[in-house]
Amino acid sequence: MTTNPTTSPTTTGSTVTRMQANVEGGKMIADYWENIFTAPERGKKVVWYNGSALNPIFQAAGLEWCHGEAFSARLAAQHLEGPAQLAGAEYGYIQELCSYSRTHLGCAVLSNGGGPTPGGETGVVSALDQQELASKLPKPDFFVNAYSGCSTGQQWDEVTYRVFGKSVPIFNVSIPFLWGNKPDSRYMGGQEWDEATDYVVAQLRDLITFIEAQTGRPFDWDALSESMSYIRTASELRLEGMDLCAKKPTPATYWDWIASVAHINFLPGNQELVDYFRSVRDEVQYRVDNEVSALQNERYRLYFDGIMNWNKLGWLAKRFAEYDAAVIAGRYTHSSFWQEPQIIDPNDPLRGMAQHYLLCPINHSLPTLDYLTQRDCERFDIDGLVFHSTRTCRAFTNPQTMLASSAKEHLGIPAMFFEGDVADASFYKDDILESRLVAMLESIDVRRAKAGV
Amino acid sequence: MNAPLHRLAEVAADPDAYVVAWKQSHPGRKVAGVLPMNFPEELLHAAGFLPVVIQENRDPDSDGRVILAEFYCGYTRNLADQAAKGKLDIYDTYFVADHCVQLLGAADVMRFKAPGTPIYFGQFIASMSEESTARKVRNEMEHIVGEVERGAGTPIDRERLAESIRLYNTDRRLLRMIFDARREGRIHLSGAQMQDLVKSSMVMDKAEHVALLEQLLTEGIAAGGSQARVKLHLSGHFCHAPKQELLDLIEDCGAMIVDDDLYHGRRYITTDVREDLDPIEALSTWYFDRNVNVPCPTRVQHDADWDTYLSNAVSESGADGVIVLMAKFCEPHMLLYPELRKMMDERDTPYLLIETEHEGLPMETIRTRIEALVERISRKATVAAAL
Ligand code: SF4
Numbered sequence: 001m002t003t004n005p006t007t008s009p010t011t012t013g014s015t016v017t018r019m020q021a022n023v024e025g026g027k028m029i030a031d032y033w034e035n036i037f038t039a040p041e042r043g044k045k046v047v048w049y050n051g052s053a054l055n056p057i058f059q060a061a062g063l064e065w066c067h068g069e070a071f072s073a074r075l076a077a078q079h080l081e082g083p084a085q086l087a088g089a090e091y092g093y094i095q096e097l098c099s100y101s102r103t104h105l106g107c108a109v110l111s112n113g114g115g116p117t118p119g120g121e122t123g124v125v126s127a128l129d130q131q132e133l134a135s136k137l138p139k140p141d142f143f144v145n146a147y148s149g150c151s152t153g154q155q156w157d158e159v160t161y162r163v164f165g166k167s168v169p170i171f172n173v174s175i176p177f178l179w180g181n182k183p184d185s186r187y188m189g190g191q192e193w194d195e196a197t198d199y200v201v202a203q204l205r206d207l208i209t210f211i212e213a214q215t216g217r218p219f220d221w222d223a224l225s226e227s228m229s230y231i232r233t234a235s236e237l238r239l240e241g242m243d244l245c246a247k248k249p250t251p252a253t254y255w256d257w258i259a260s261v262a263h264i265n266f267l268p269g270n271q272e273l274v275d276y277f278r279s280v281r282d283e284v285q286y287r288v289d290n291e292v293s294a295l296q297n298e299r300y301r302l303y304f305d306g307i308m309n310w311n312k313l314g315w316l317a318k319r320f321a322e323y324d325a326a327v328i329a330g331r332y333t334h335s336s337f338w339q340e341p342q343i344i345d346p347n348d349p350l351r352g353m354a355q356h357y358l359l360c361p362i363n364h365s366l367p368t369l370d371y372l373t374q375r376d377c378e379r380f381d382i383d384g385l386v387f388h389s390t391r392t393c394r395a396f397t398n399p400q401t402m403l404a405s406s407a408k409e410h411l412g413i414p415a416m417f418f419e420g421d422v423a424d425a426s427f428y429k430d431d432i433l434e435s436r437l438v439a440m441l442e443s444i445d446v447r448r449a450k451a452g453v
Numbered sequence: 454m455n456a457p458l459h460r461l462a463e464v465a466a467d468p469d470a471y472v473v474a475w476k477q478s479h480p481g482r483k484v485a486g487v488l489p490m491n492f493p494e495e496l497l498h499a500a501g502f503l504p505v506v507i508q509e510n511r512d513p514d515s516d517g518r519v520i521l522a523e524f525y526c527g528y529t530r531n532l533a534d535q536a537a538k539g540k541l542d543i544y545d546t547y548f549v550a551d552h553c554v555q556l557l558g559a560a561d562v563m564r565f566k567a568p569g570t571p572i573y574f575g576q577f578i579a580s581m582s583e584e585s586t587a588r589k590v591r592n593e594m595e596h597i598v599g600e601v602e603r604g605a606g607t608p609i610d611r612e613r614l615a616e617s618i619r620l621y622n623t624d625r626r627l628l629r630m631i632f633d634a635r636r637e638g639r640i641h642l643s644g645a646q647m648q649d650l651v652k653s654s655m656v657m658d659k660a661e662h663v664a665l666l667e668q669l670l671t672e673g674i675a676a677g678g679s680q681a682r683v684k685l686h687l688s689g690h691f692c693h694a695p696k697q698e699l700l701d702l703i704e705d706c707g708a709m710i711v712d713d714d715l716y717h718g719r720r721y722i723t724t725d726v727r728e729d730l731d732p733i734e735a736l737s738t739w740y741f742d743r744n745v746n747v748p749c750p751t752r753v754q755h756d757a758d759w760d761t762y763l764s765n766a767v768s769e770s771g772a773d774g775v776i777v778l779m780a781k782f783c784e785p786h787m788l789l790y791p792e793l794r795k796m797m798d799e800r801d802t803p804y805l806l807i808e809t810e811h812e813g814l815p816m817e818t819i820r821t822r823i824e825a826l827v828e829r830i831s832r833k834a835t836v837a838a839a840l
């Protein structure tokens with residue numbers, strides 16, 4: 001038996017037991033952003049990037065990195081997205097446009113001196129909005145785009161480049177979409193996979209040359225190996241924790257894994273990252289050993305498909321818990337972030353990194369997504385699927401109805417859909433979520449009754 | 454309407470009927486459905502296929518509505534609907550080169566609904582400013598050749614491909630002659646008729662299309678006939694044709710369309726494939742040339758600016774204003790629209806944004822907005838004349 005690595009578990013509402021490690025983890029994220037905001041004072045160059053987790057490359061190059069989606073998500077999660085979205089709307093972005101990009105482009109408009117009140121030299125934040133945005137995001141020294149799966153991701157950075165009057169250098173890494181063209185195409189295998197890997201590796205080398213030109217320093221390959229080694233270990237610990245959730249009742253939920261997405265996706269690869277994920281894994285193990293469940297009364301085990309609804313994160317966790325529904329795994333948490341650590345060779349990391357970027361769960365066509373979804377539904381003994389039909393993110397929404405019908409056909413499990421968005425709260429309809437959740441849980445009950453469970 | 458125009462309009466109005474009739478009259482030959490906007494149809498033509506850019510149909514979406522969510526562009530939702538209803542069964546195979554997230558969503562639906570029909574995605578990398586892209590596109594072109602040959606069951610003869618390229622260039626050149634003549638006021642065809650010319654070209658056997666265009670040009674197209682108060686440029690509308698009712702409405706409000714950069718317009722015909730290069734090399738080059746000639750926001754090219762293109766086009770045609778037609782929910786268009794707006798504001802060009810959907814266009818509301826644009830332009834002209 002492991003010892004309790006936490007202080008006493010905190011309880012929210014009536015049934016959710018939150019993980020203590022994630023409370024600590026929140027501080028790491030706050031520190032990371034604070035570090036970004038002070039980069040210019042410290043004479044550090046700042047890169048804005050979107051999409052793939054290129055941060056180990058930036059780390060090794062001695063840069064500070066700001067992930068655009070992450071910044072939009074953070075603003076939305078803190079309900080501070082309003083001023084940036086307003087600035088974007090005034091500039092002309094239509095509300096149906098990807099709200100991550102809209103929010104981030106709004107920041108770019110403000111940063112570039114546009115928006116309702118001109119911003120200062122160094123920040124996105126005009127005096128008017130400073131409090132609300134609670135940030136001082138520095139202007140970029142250059143952009144890097146490497147967006148998997150979604151064409152909007154690449155176009156968004158090109159437009160940011162134009163908002164800045166083409167005055168900030170940009171480099172694009174193109175990640176081919178894995179359509180499954182060849183008879184031998186399969187998850188992480190086949191000719192298409194090998195060719196795409198080679199192509200991305202070559203571009204990463206070009207990217208490093210570009211970065212060397214921007215920094216005026218030779219790239220530190222040893223530093224890259226070191227950070228990738230930490231990331232690999234952190235990822236293995238994270239996956240060990242996830243695996244423990246196959247237990248019934250589950251010791252941790254999807255919402256707990258959401259809380260550590262930022263860490264695995266863009267925090268520096270270092271010992272602190274490893275320590276954090278060790279504490280997460282240990283806490284989950286402690287719960288397993290001591291029969292502590294995430295929900296006090298788990299009656300349903302659900303899978304969540306869709307990008308996160310950051311405005312409603314805490315709300316959704318409570319909503320599902322109210323119905324004794326443990327959301328256990330999801331495409332976003334379980335198939336997105338260094339989820340195949342064995343492909344990382346710290347001594348020669350580029351190939352594994354390229355493959356990881358190709359493995360983004362919006363970079364696969366339906367057959368692979370069917371495979372991944374059904375694999376995880378079986379692994380966690382899932383009773384039903386929850387689809388977040390994400391209004392402005394077509395990349396995640398694309399295959400959802402077909403995934404639902406395949407899961408029904410092959411595993412016999414029901415699904416529900418609810419409307420929401422990544423970073424625009426106005427698209428969320430709570431009454432729809434509730435009525436559809438109730439209907440799905442009833443259908444699970446009926447199925448169980450028929451099966452005599 | 455003269456005979457060639459009538460025939461072209463007939464095909465444009467019912468592409469499926471044309472495809473079915475073609476198959477009947479060409480037993481054993483295959484039809485390849487192509488998704489917009491960059492696939493090199495010449496390759497399919499040279500291999501003996503009838504390449505057809507799959508068009509949005511006029512049926513109300515029903516079965517497909519539950520497969521793709523309501524926040525997809527009209528084209529992709531309608532493709533899903535056609536797939537769900539089996540309307541795409543007239544195609545023997547599909548080819549796609551464009552990485553648009555919504556288009557690939559629709560392509561996944563097509564494969565899901567007809568798993569037996571091959572659908573090949575030969576991705577043309579959209580980021581065009583990196584050195585590695587040209588090599589990759591060239592490489593992908595070779596893959597596509599292999600796939601086309603596999604579908605045809607026979608290798609593509611290079612000379613045959615060169616002939617196809619010449620034929621397609623001829624078609625584009627003839628169409629451009631008509632578009633240029635409209636821009637210069639030497640002929641008058643309605644917006645709907647201009648669309649018929651291009652849409653039929655996307656569907657018909659090219660030799661047949663060329664013959665009809667030649668006949669049309671020989672017979673001559675009348676000039677004048679328009680009582681329009683203002684001249685407009687139509688911009689945008691990717692992948693599918695704007696509804697002809699909308700084009701008619703614009704003209705009905707007192708505007709004459711003098712030029713456009715619509716996909717079912719100048720964007721489709723703007724660039725020839727070079728005949729002085731190896732054909733495969735030439736098709737790869739064509740992909741890059743197109744985006745220089747009429748920049749497209751679905752591509753990412755730092756030195757190709759749609760706003761600059763549009764500004765120049767408006768100056769060249771003397772258009773008094775611009776109507777931006779946007780397929781609602783089209784992300785690349787939504788992303789770049791503010792740059793167009795900025796440019797039009799800077800040059801003081803009146804403009805109007807109209808978002809279109811597959812069904813339920815609020816025609817009366819749109820009429821009021823177009824009338825207001827026409828009025829604004831007319832007043833501006835009156836003020837300018839008084840100065
Ligand atoms: S639509 Fe979705 S996947 Fe695409 S850029 Fe926006 S958030 Fe990313």
Ligand code: SF4
Binds near residue numbers: 527529780782
């Ligand atoms: S109209 Fe726009 S969103 Fe629709 S398929 Fe074409 S590029 Fe994509």
